[in-house]
Amino acid sequence: MNDSDIVPMALTPQEIRARRSRNVAIALALFAMVALFFAMTIVRMGGAALDRN
């Protein structure tokens, strides 16, 4: 097989839709996880979260 035989990969519309759906879900899940860990950190620190000394 020559290099000239290789054509760029073109995704079908179904593959593009599925990939976008997965990407959005992963982004939301990651954001939710970061938010949850941040919120729990504040909860665990309690009043000390506002202590600047």
Place this chain on the structure above:
Amino acid sequence: MSDAAIDTDGQGAATRIGPVVSVATAGDFFALLKPRVMSLVLFTGLAGLVAAPGVMNPIAAFAALLCIGVGAGASGALNMWYDADIDAIMARTATRPIPSGRVTPREALAFGLVLSAFSVFSLGILVNWLSAGLLAFTIVFYVAVYTMWLKRSTPQNIVIGGLAGAMPPAVGWAAATGSLDIAPLVMVGIIFLWTPPHFWALALYRSADYARAGVPMMPVVAGEAETRRQIVIYTAATVLFSLAPLALGFAGLLYAAVAIAAGAWFLSAAITVARRPGDHKVAMKLFGVSIVYLFALFAAFIAETAIGIAPLVAS
């Protein structure tokens, strides 16, 4: 998803080259989590968490429930990965993401393993390690003991394997208190005893499916008559055992009313199944009644704490 694919047009000329791209949507991955099972797990986990003494920070409670739900979903995904061969044979499960070809087995395995690890370690870091350990036990028991071992080898599969589905109240209680007590273990016991009549009702309706797939469910191995007899025995045991929280002093008047009324309904549905051999419609009705029964029982636990109803007997 990472497999290389080279398609040719038969003349040696490449028409498409590159990785095989997944066509699985986020919805397909969500279906791997068995959302309906997850809802029952979340509800019973919430009951354990709410019934526990003390007040838990709402964000910590939310984190705990999220981890319990994700952990349960992860074990569902691993179950679908392992059981894809028999799921493809049975009508009830043939449309699941793997047998229908929407998700590859490797995707489901990776998804299940990653979510299992994330749920357990997040619960440990965010809440406490006892609840994380119990969640890990639940996942391992469901996947390794029930799915990989018991399901295909004994008609007692869902009796013993039911322990995995019964654990959420204990995980919820442990998340709230960092310890265990008799109350969450009684809740676990109620779900444990409830599981056989719940699944055998479904198995009576789907026995031909299970037989074709070679799954030794009770109706396939011991026959429908024996299954109906055992359904009544386990249902009676569940209803009797559901009164234990009253005697042990962690349930009040509302729970008593629900346990007696819903218990009588559940038992009468089971007796109807026993009295009508071959009538699979009553078996499916029992399946539905069993779900409502368990929801009602655990809703009563939650409501009593929310309203502040005192136990009938001092603990």
